[in-house]
Amino acid sequence: MNKTLLKSVREYKKQSVLAPLFVILEVLMEVLIPMEMAKIIDTGIAEGNLTYIVQRGLILVVMAMLALWFGAIAGKMAAIGAAGYAKNLRHDIFYKVQEFSFKNIDRFSTSGLVTRMTTDITNVQMAYMMSIRLLARAPIMVLLSWVMTLLINVKIALLFLIVIPLLGGTLIFIAKKAHPHFIKVFDEYDVLNNSVQENVNASRVVKAFVREDFEISKFHGISGYVYNLFTKAEKIVAWNSPVMQFTMYVVVLLLVAIGGKSIVTGTMATGELTSVIVYALQILMSLMMVTFVFVMIMIAEASTDRITEVLTEVPEMKDKEDSVKEVPNGEIVFDHVNFSYSGKGGNLSLKDINLHIKSGQTIGIIGGTGSAKSTLVQMIPRLYDVTEGSVRVGGRDVRDYNLEALRDQVSMVLQKNVLFSGTIYENIRWGNEHASDEEVQRVCRLAQADGFVNEFPAGYDTQIVQGGNNVSGGQKQRLCIARALLKKPKILILDDSTSAVDTKTDALIRKAFREEIPDTTKIIIAQRVASIEDADQIIVLDGGSVVGVGTSEELLKTNEIYREVYESQVRGGEEHE
Template sequence: MNKLLLKSVREYKKQSILAPFFVLLEVLMEVMIPMEMAKIIDIGIAKGNLPYIIQRGLILVVMAMLALYFGVVAGRMAAVAAAGYAKNLRHDIFYRVQEFSFKNIDHFSTSGLVTRMTTDITNIQMAYMMSLRLLARAPIMVVLSWFMTLVINPKIALLFLVVIPVLGGALIFIAKKAHPHFVKVFDEYDILNNSVQENVNASRVVKSFVREGHEIDKFHGISKYVYKLFTKAEGIVAWNSPVMQFVMYTVILLLVAISGKSIAFGTMETGEMTSVLVYAMQIMMSLMMVTFVFVLIMIAEASTDRITGVLTEEPEMQPKENAVKEVLDGGIVFDHVDFSYAGEGGTLSLKNVNLSIKPGQTIGIIGGTGSSKSTLVQLIPRLYDVTKGSVKVGGIDVREYDLESLRDQVSMVLQKNVLFTGSIYENIRWGDENATDEEVERVCRLAQADGFVKEFPNGYNTMIVQGGNNVSGGQKQRLCIARALLKKPKILILDDSTSAVDTKTDALIRRAFREEIPDTTKIIIAQRVSSIEDADQIIVLDEGEIVGIGTSQELLRTNEIYREVYESQVKGGGDDE
């Protein structure tokens, strides 16, 4: 476990310290038991002293009960500490991800983040718990058992001094060989989880194209590769047990030989030999425990590296001191803006964009696929930062704003509409969690969603399933528009958000915008000319550059790209209702 991750232990430090403490007490009791057994054999049984046997027998029972009690308490403390540590780690990763910009999130796949918060943290939790219990127990047991053996027979104690380093070196060698394979396994887990997630999310497409067989084959291929990697890693780790067994039985044979000779010459008692054998077993079993924990630590080490990668990822957009917390109006200015997803020196998606939008204006954006329409609007709420130039909202560079304050005044209905599991009321209230039922229903009327919502048996209390798969594409778009309107933003951005509704509904939504939110700046990205034809200004984008700005009539006279789109849709019947 590295220092960064151990910071997440926090309020569970007490349990993390108490667990090894109670393990120490447990081990002390267990180490003293063989000495008492030796006394019973050499003094009580050898001399036929029954009262002595009963006295020492009672002491043995008390020691055993205390060892049991301390073991139970230590186990409980370790379990609480490990579960709490895992809880805090999940909290820290999740909160870290919330701070990420889109650029940061692009470094990790969705399935990769899910694996880190589930499988990887479970691996670390198990390794931490076993470390508190077994890794704390083994060294104490080895040292105390060796010391007790030294008191009984120094020759045998010297034998252990040779065996323990040899065995420890073998275990470390095995661990180093297996570790790279475990690292690769969890990278492949990300791919496996991504395959499952993709298949479930796109289940309708898979079934409609009858591609279940292809998806099964793809899953089996990845699953088989994970199996091979795990088998290879576990195959190396499997050497732990035979090595341990070989060493253990070799030690026992040597012990019997040395002890037998000592008993024959009268330098050692039978009870002492029994005690030495018990101590030998305790030392060997402790080392076996270490091998078990080593396997868990090897697996956890691979998970630790992956989690550390998330926690050390620096959020691209750091909060500024004295950041501006109030957006004055919805005015927008793009000043010589260049943007590249790869950062400085990368291929530019936007090139020298200069644009001025007045508060309350309705702006249409049109252009071919890949012309960077979505990229342009994502710079306004600072989902990405410009590579060169500046974007200003309300006369202030967006980088000077407090992010929460800025985004609270910019509502975006993204190209890919997302609804969450919960009722329609709960989904709309993402725009304002304190909104009344009447306010929710009002924005739904503006977004032309009220009609179909009331047709549901449970109306606004209808539950949306995961991904919003129980409503149509057009219904989902209208609910997302209603959610955005509930924020009462100064800027409303619709990124191709009415593509799934008919032209009549689209026109009603735009009329509601004009009449109900005249002071809100509205930016509409659309493929249909009819969706933006009545905008105050229309921006034509081509390969990341603005190649035309004006009203629909002006662009028909001056811009060939707009004229071609207009004629192909209007004259070709593309907008017929």
């Protein structure tokens, strides 16, 4: 475990310290038990002293009960400590991800983050629990058992000095050979989870194109590769048991040979030989425990590296100490803005953008696929930072604002907006958790969502399933618009957010915007000219550059791209009619 991850132990340090302490007490009792058994055999039974046998027997029972109690407490403390550690790790990763900008999130796939918060953390949890229990137990057990053996018979103790490093080295060698295969497995887990996630999310497409067999084949391919990697690793680790058993039998035979000769010569008693055999088994089993834990730690090492990647990721965007916490108005200025997803030196998605949008204006943005329309508006709430130049909102560079304050005043309805599991009320209140029922219903009326919501048997208490799959695309878009309006923003951005609604509903939404939120700056990205035709200004983008700005009438005269789109949609539609 590295230092970064161990910081997450926090309030569970007490349990993490007490667990090995109780383990040591448990081991102490277990090491003393064979000694008491030897006394019962060599003194009590040999001399027929029943009183001695009963006395020592009672001490033996007390030791066994204490060992049981210490073991139970150690197990409980280790379980609490490991489970708490895993809980804190999940908490820390989840909170860290909340700080990420889009650029940070782009570094990790969704399935990769899910695997880190599930499989990887489970591996770390198991390794941690075994470390604070078994790694404390095994070395102490080996040491104390060897000391007790030394007190009984020096020759046998010297035998262990040969066996212990030889067996330990062999088992560690086996574990190291398996390690590379375990590392590969977790990278493939990401691919496997991604395949499952894609299949479930796109289940309607899969069924519509009758591609179930292809998806099954793809899943079997990845699953089979994971199986092969695990099989290779487990085949290597499987050598642990036969090597252990062989060593155990050889050691027992040697003990019997040395011990038997010592009994004949009178230098060792029968009970002492029995206790030495028990100590031998304790030593060998402890070595096997160490190897088992070593394998688990190596499995967890790959998981540890993957978790550390997330925890040490530096959020691209951080608030300044003197960050501005109030956005005065919805004025927007793009000043010689260049942007590349790869940072400086990368291919520019936005090239020398210069725009001035007055507060309260309605702005339309149009352009072909890949013209960077979505990229442009993502600069405003600072979902990405500009590579060069600056974006100003309300007269201040967006980088001067407190991120939460800025985004509270810039409501954005993304192309791929989603609804969450819960009621319609709960989904809309993402815009303002303290909003009343009347406020929720009002914004739904503005977004033209009130009508279909009231048609549901449960109305606004209707449950939305995960991803909003029980409402249509147009209904989902209108609910997302209502959610954005509930924030009462100074800037409202609709990123192609009315593409799934009919033209009449689209017109009613825009009419409500003009009448109900005249002071809010409204930016509408659309593929339909009709959605932006009445905007105060229309921005035409092509290849990441602004190639035209003006009203619809002005652009029809001066901009060929806009004129072509207009004629293909408006005049083409008229001819079709």
